[in-house]
Amino acid sequence: MALLNYGNPIRFEFGAVKHLPEALAKLGIVRPLIATDAGLRAAGLVERIVDTLDLPEPVCIYDATPANPTEDAVTEALALYRSAGCDGVVCLGGGSPMDLGKAVALLALSGGPLDQYDPLKGGNKRVKEVAPLIAIPTTAGTGSEASMGFLISMNDGRKLTFVNPQFLPKMSLCDPELTLGLSPLTTAATGMDAITHCIEAILAPSDNPPADGIGLDGLWRGWRHLRRAVEDGSDRQARWEMMMASTEGALAFVKGLGAVHSMSHAAGRLKSLRLHHGTLNAVILPAVLRFNERACARPYVRIRQAMGLPEGADLAREIERMNAAIGLPKGLAAMGLSADLIDDMLPHAVADLSTRTNARPIGAEDYAMLFREAM
Amino acid sequence: MALLNYGNPIRFEFGAVKHLPEALAKLGIVRPLIATDAGLRAAGLVERIVDTLDLPEPVCIYDATPANPTEDAVTEALALYRSAGCDGVVCLGGGSPMDLGKAVALLALSGGPLDQYDPLKGGNKRVKEVAPLIAIPTTAGTGSEASMGFLISMNDGRKLTFVNPQFLPKMSLCDPELTLGLSPLTTAATGMDAITHCIEAILAPSDNPPADGIGLDGLWRGWRHLRRAVEDGSDRQARWEMMMASTEGALAFVKGLGAVHSMSHAAGRLKSLRLHHGTLNAVILPAVLRFNERACARPYVRIRQAMGLPEGADLAREIERMNAAIGLPKGLAAMGLSADLIDDMLPHAVADLSTRTNARPIGAEDYAMLFREAM
Numbered sequence: 155m156a157l158l159n160y161g162n163p164i165r166f167e168f169g170a171v172k173h174l175p176e177a178l179a180k181l182g183i184v185r186p187l188i189a190t191d192a193g194l195r196a197a198g199l200v201e202r203i204v205d206t207l208d209l210p211e212p213v214c215i216y217d218a219t220p221a222n223p224t225e226d227a228v229t230e231a232l233a234l235y236r237s238a239g240c241d242g243v244v245c246l247g248g249g250s251p252m253d254l255g256k257a258v259a260l261l262a263l264s265g266g267p268l269d270q271y272d273p274l275k276g277g278n279k280r281v282k283e284v285a286p287l288i289a290i291p292t293t294a295g296t297g298s299e300a301s302m303g304f305l306i307s308m309n310d311g312r313k314l315t316f317v318n319p320q321f322l323p324k325m326s327l328c329d330p331e332l333t334l335g336l337s338p339l340t341t342a343a344t345g346m347d348a349i350t351h352c353i354e355a356i357l358a359p360s361d362n363p364p365a366d367g368i369g370l371d372g373l374w375r376g377w378r379h380l381r382r383a384v385e386d387g388s389d390r391q392a393r394w395e396m397m398m399a400s401t402e403g404a405l406a407f408v409k410g411l412g413a414v415h416s417m418s419h420a421a422g423r424l425k426s427l428r429l430h431h432g433t434l435n436a437v438i439l440p441a442v443l444r445f446n447e448r449a450c451a452r453p454y455v456r457i458r459q460a461m462g463l464p465e466g467a468d469l470a471r472e473i474e475r476m477n478a479a480i481g482l483p484k485g486l487a488a489m490g491l492s493a494d495l496i497d498d499m500l501p502h503a504v505a506d507l508s509t510r511t512n513a514r515p516i517g518a519e520d521y522a523m524l525f526r527e528a529m
Numbered sequence: 530m531a532l533l534n535y536g537n538p539i540r541f542e543f544g545a546v547k548h549l550p551e552a553l554a555k556l557g558i559v560r561p562l563i564a565t566d567a568g569l570r571a572a573g574l575v576e577r578i579v580d581t582l583d584l585p586e587p588v589c590i591y592d593a594t595p596a597n598p599t600e601d602a603v604t605e606a607l608a609l610y611r612s613a614g615c616d617g618v619v620c621l622g623g624g625s626p627m628d629l630g631k632a633v634a635l636l637a638l639s640g641g642p643l644d645q646y647d648p649l650k651g652g653n654k655r656v657k658e659v660a661p662l663i664a665i666p667t668t669a670g671t672g673s674e675a676s677m678g679f680l681i682s683m684n685d686g687r688k689l690t691f692v693n694p695q696f697l698p699k700m701s702l703c704d705p706e707l708t709l710g711l712s713p714l715t716t717a718a719t720g721m722d723a724i725t726h727c728i729e730a731i732l733a734p735s736d737n738p739p740a741d742g743i744g745l746d747g748l749w750r751g752w753r754h755l756r757r758a759v760e761d762g763s764d765r766q767a768r769w770e771m772m773m774a775s776t777e778g779a780l781a782f783v784k785g786l787g788a789v790h791s792m793s794h795a796a797g798r799l800k801s802l803r804l805h806h807g808t809l810n811a812v813i814l815p816a817v818l819r820f821n822e823r824a825c826a827r828p829y830v831r832i833r834q835a836m837g838l839p840e841g842a843d844l845a846r847e848i849e850r851m852n853a854a855i856g857l858p859k860g861l862a863a864m865g866l867s868a869d870l871i872d873d874m875l876p877h878a879v880a881d882l883s884t885r886t887n888a889r890p891i892g893a894e895d896y897a898m899l900f901r902e903a904m
Contacts, residue, residue, distance in 0.1 A: 155736065158737065159536070160535055166736075360531075362533065363777060364533060364535055364743045364746065366746055367739075367742035367743040367744070367747070367777065368738075370746065371738050371739065371742025375738065401739075405739055408534075
């Protein structure tokens with residue numbers, strides 16, 4: 155059992171979810187809103203967990219979280235939170251319910267509209283209080299249980315990143331058991347999300363050696379166990395290691411992320427396509443690794459070492475090989491994204507928070523080239 | 530500039546010490562006790578820093594901290610703290626002023642005697658409040674600025690380790706500038722302390738992968754820069770990297786330490802000898818690495834990689850080579866410790882907190898053998 159304490163307390167073990175009643179009691183939550191999605195509800199996971207709670211009233215569940223959660227969904231969940239008199243949030247799911255739940259916890263106590271909290275426009279000064287929030291990840295990729303960020307697709311078409319220490323869950327329960335039933339494709343896509351977090355965090359130019367160390371450890375674990383977890387979803391050790399790589403990815407990206415995420419966010423906001431964030435990261439990563447290489451000689455040496463690759467190995471090529479081996483699409487075109495959308499995505503990629511921490515300065519022309527390469 | 534936030538806020542940069550007035554104001558300290566030692570006072574460092582403070586009264590300085598600080602010295606410093614009406618502590622120095630200052634901050638608000646806080650005897654329940662404390666390391670080894678522990682040589686001959694999250698400094702200022710004037714010998718001995726922290730933390734069997742990653746990063750930095758810092762004390766990059774390795778060592782040893790520290794503590798409590806903690810660690814480390822090897826196949830692979838050594842390299846031999854290259858003694862005998870003291874040290878090593886987290890179960894007979902080997 156691992157008790158991690160880097161910013162927020164994380165109980166990490168098989169069966170950790172059984173500590174939810176204790177966590178609720180500790181935070182004084184008697185009427186939680188469970189933020190989750192329809193898939194987890196249908197799979198019976200939500201009920202299984204809710205049944206373990208000994209709460210006075212029927213538990214309030216919001217299960218309509220869409221992939222890449224929208225401002226509209228946040229508004230809807232917030233209305234439910236308020237009408238039911240909730241006093242805290244339990245996020246149960248992958249990145250989408252986590253993001254949605256964090257937005258609800260913020261708006262519940264600091265008030266709307268959401269876009270006033272955009273950190274690029276001084277929004278952090280406006281964050282007052284945030285409702286207590288417990289995170290229970292059901293995928294191994296987002297790392298949101300250990301991060302102070304969340305993203306929402308706004309009604310005006312932007313995908314905004316919100317970052318504040320108060321957005322860290324007050325407590326997280328990481329239970330690899332919950333990932334045993336994930337499909338190979340979801341395992342692959344979310345796993346590559348975790349690996350991209352580790353890599354982009356290591357490459358981010360800010361000075362934070364402990365975060366570098368955590369990112370390298372996460373990459374070391376993730377790279378060795380992703381294929382195993384995809385090929386045999388019941389491999390408990392592989393599931394544990396992938397969930398740890400995911401948590402470590404988020405602990406590492408306090409340094410910032412980079413161009414892969416700017417591009418993923420710009421593509422992920424296209425509501426008609428509903429593209430999976432982890433899959434986007436996986437297929438965009440090789441192009442950005444080629445672009446960044448000249449600025450990253452030293453970290454690339456360490457990244458190769460963490461991945462167990464020979465000196466001078468072509469990192470982009472290795473990622474492409476992994477993507478193919480675990481069944482991910484070859485590029486953005488195969489995901490249904492056509493080249494005529496590039497012009498629409500460019501300004502969003504340029505304006506994205508992660509552009510500021512890419513390893514190499516990057517502008518609109520570079521992004522255009524990278525989108526074409528990732529097609 | 531690095532702003533680290535793993536447990537406590539650490540401002541890490543050349544010139545960080547200039548932020549002391551701001552740190553005092555932030556913590557509401559108007560009458561600090563400066564815990565330091567006679568060497569730093571004589572070198573003019575204490576006055577240089579005190580002169581930057583704009584405080585209403587003459588600053589209260591305790592500069593009689595002995596190496597391996599004693600309970601008596603703590604009592605004396607506490608009396609000064611109280612008589613001067615202090616409201617906080619600034620630790621300025623290596624590990625000894627840090628340990629002493631932490632003990633004073635605890636006793637000032639939670640009351641004595643000190644040994645009631647022994648964590649092996651349930652002492653943590655008795656910790657009430659701790660006075661606000663700012664740590665400013667002047668060596669790169671102890672890492673006390675980032676740790677929740679401190680050690681005191683008690684009047685009854687034991688050397689006790691106290692560990693509690695409240696013993697983390699409220700704020701730390703890591704300024705590699707302060708280490709530019711360290712002698713080659715102090716640089717070597719404290720540097721090997723940092724390296725031992727990283728290695729023993731990585732080997733400690735508790736599950737904390739982020740701490741493993743931080744320890745490996747600290748080892749990677751420390752091993753590459755120690756010789757440079759010893760050979761040219763004015764090498765600013767080497768000084769920065771060694772101080773970072775030291776901070777990372779302490780962040781890593783939340784996992785626990787091991788037999789090297791149990792033995793060092795047992796020897797360090799011998800008041801007549803006043804043995805340097807880092808030097809003890811350096812000369813004891815090879816014997817313990819040989820003893821632990823059979824329990825540590827996998828972490829040894831990663832340690833070798835972090836140190837840039839070939840597969841299967843003899844770690845113990847590499848440490849011995851480094852010790853020789855940086856001018857440290859060959860063994861305990863060369864430090865003035867005679868074999869007839871082993872029987873006296875054994876029970877202290879066995880009872881030491883770090884014995885519980887050694888990579889391989891270890892008892893009195895093992896310790897006797899290891900002390901002989903380290904002679």
